[in-house]
Amino acid sequence: MDSIGASAFSDCRNLESALFPSVTKIEDYVFSQCNALVSVTLGATIPTLTVFFSEHAFTGLTFSNITFSIPAGREDAYKAASVWSGIFSGGSPAKICAGNVGVSITAGEGGRVSGGGHFPCGSRITITASTNFGYRFSHWERAGIEITSTRRHTFNLTEAAELTAIFEVSPTPPMRIQHIILKKGTLNINAKGSD
Numbered sequence: 001m002d003s004i005g006a007s008a009f010s011d012c013r014n015l016e017s018a019l020f021p022s023v024t025k026i027e028d029y030v031f032s033q034c035n036a037l038v039s040v041t042l043g044a045t046i047p048t049l050t051v052f053f054s055e056h057a058f059t060g061l062t063f064s065n066i067t068f069s070i071p072a073g074r075e076d077a078y079k080a081a082s083v084w085s086g087i088f089s090g091g092s093p094a095k096i097c098a099g100n101v102g103v104s105i106t107a108g109e110g111g112r113v114s115g116g117g118h119f120p121c122g123s124r125i126t127i128t129a130s131t132n133f134g135y136r137f138s139h140w141e142r143a144g145i146e147i148t149s150t151r152r153h154t155f156n157l158t159e160a161a162e163l164t165a166i167f168e169v170s171p172t173p174p175m176r177i178q179h180i181i182l183k184k185g186t187l188n189i190n191a192k193g194s195d
Contacts, residue, residue, distance in 0.1 A: 002022055002023060002024050002025065003023065003024070003025040003026075003027070004020065004023055004025070004026050004027060004030050005027050005030075006027035006028045006029055006030065007027075007028070007029045007030065007032065008027070008030050009030055009031050009034055010029050010030070010031070010032040010033060010034075011032065011033045011034070012031075012034050013033065013034065013035055013036060014036055015031075015034045015036060015037055016036050016037060016038055016039065016156070017037070017038065017039035017040070017041070017122075017124065017156045018031070018037070018039070018040045018041070019041045019122065020040075020041065020042055020043065021041070021042075021043035022043055023042060023043075026057050027057070028056045028057065029056055029057065029059055030057045030058075031057060031058050031061065032056075032057075032058070032059040032060055032061075033059065033060045033061075034058075034061065035060070035061065037058075037061060037065075037066055038065055038066060038067065038156065038158075039066070039067050039069065039122060039156040039158055040066060040067075040068050040069070040122075041068075041069040041070075041121075041122030042068065042069070042070055043071060058087075062092055063086075063087050063090075063092055063093055063094040064092035064093060064094065064095075066094045066095070067094065067095040067096070067097050067122075067156075067158035067159070068087070068094055068095070068096055068097070069097045069098070069120075069121040069122025069158065070096060070097070070098050070121075071098065072098045072099030072100075073098065073099070074098060075096050075098050078096065079096075095158065095159070097121035097122060097158045097159060098121055099120075099121060100118045100119060100120055100121065101118065101119060101120075101121045101123075101157050101158075101159060101160050101161075102116075102117070102118045102160050102161075103115070103116045103117060103118075103119065103125065103127065103157060103160070103161050103162075103163070104116055104160075104161070104162045104163070105127050105162075105163050105164070105165065106162075106163075106164050106165070107129065107164070107165045107167070108164055108165060108166045108167050109135075109167060110131060110132050110134075110135030110167030110168065110169065111129055111130055111131045111132055111135060111137065111165055111167040112129075112130050112132070113127065113128065113129050113130070113165045114127070114128050114130070115127035115128050119157055121157065121158065122156065122157065122158065123156070123157045124154060124155070124156050124157070125154070125155065125157050126152055126153065126154040127140070127152075127153050127163065128151060128152050128153075129151045129152075129165035129167075130151075131167060132167075134169060134170055135167045135168065135169055135170060136167065136168060136169075136170045137149075137151045137165065137166075137167055138166040138167060138168045139165075139166050140153050140163050140164070140165055140166070141163065141164050141166055142161065142162065142163050142164075143162075146166075147163070
């Protein structure tokens with residue numbers, strides 16, 4: 001697809017991200033009133049718009065809430081292109097993300113994490129926290145601020161991120177069964193909790 005027609009996503013109020021690797025033309029009111037939009041990924045060198053972008057294609061949106069992911073090394077070209085001038089300048093400009101972006105994840109005491117690394121800007125990634133015996137997952141945090149209490153956290157990568165999985169001791173540790181002995185129809189279980 002190399003063109004997005006007029007009003008294609010207009011009033012899609014739950015639309016959070018859009019990925020267009022080959023789009024070169026964006027028509028009027030494409031994302032008008034898409035208030036949840038936070039990420040737009042474009043793969044073309046400089047998409048050409050049919051109208052002044054800031055007045056029509058994104059009507060009703062605040063640019064400072066949106067990150068545009070573009071090809072690496074094209075930041076200056078996008079900022080200089082006249083059709084984009086209202087997006088990347090002024091009182092509340094949009095953010096630009098280009099190239100690969102790093103996600104650093106660490107586990108607090110009581111668990112382990114997976115899913116970090118370097119990814120193309122604009123990627124949708126998932127990080128996962130797993131608990132050790134006797135612990136439970138509490139939340140993910142960034143710069144000391146809780147961002148979600150979901151163990152599997154999926155998000156659009158628009159800037160480098162450092163996240164930490166926080167775990168806490170389980171109030172009632174699960175029992176670990178050491179062995180089971182079956183004698184004449186009777187089941188005896190020898191179990192102990194964690195220390």
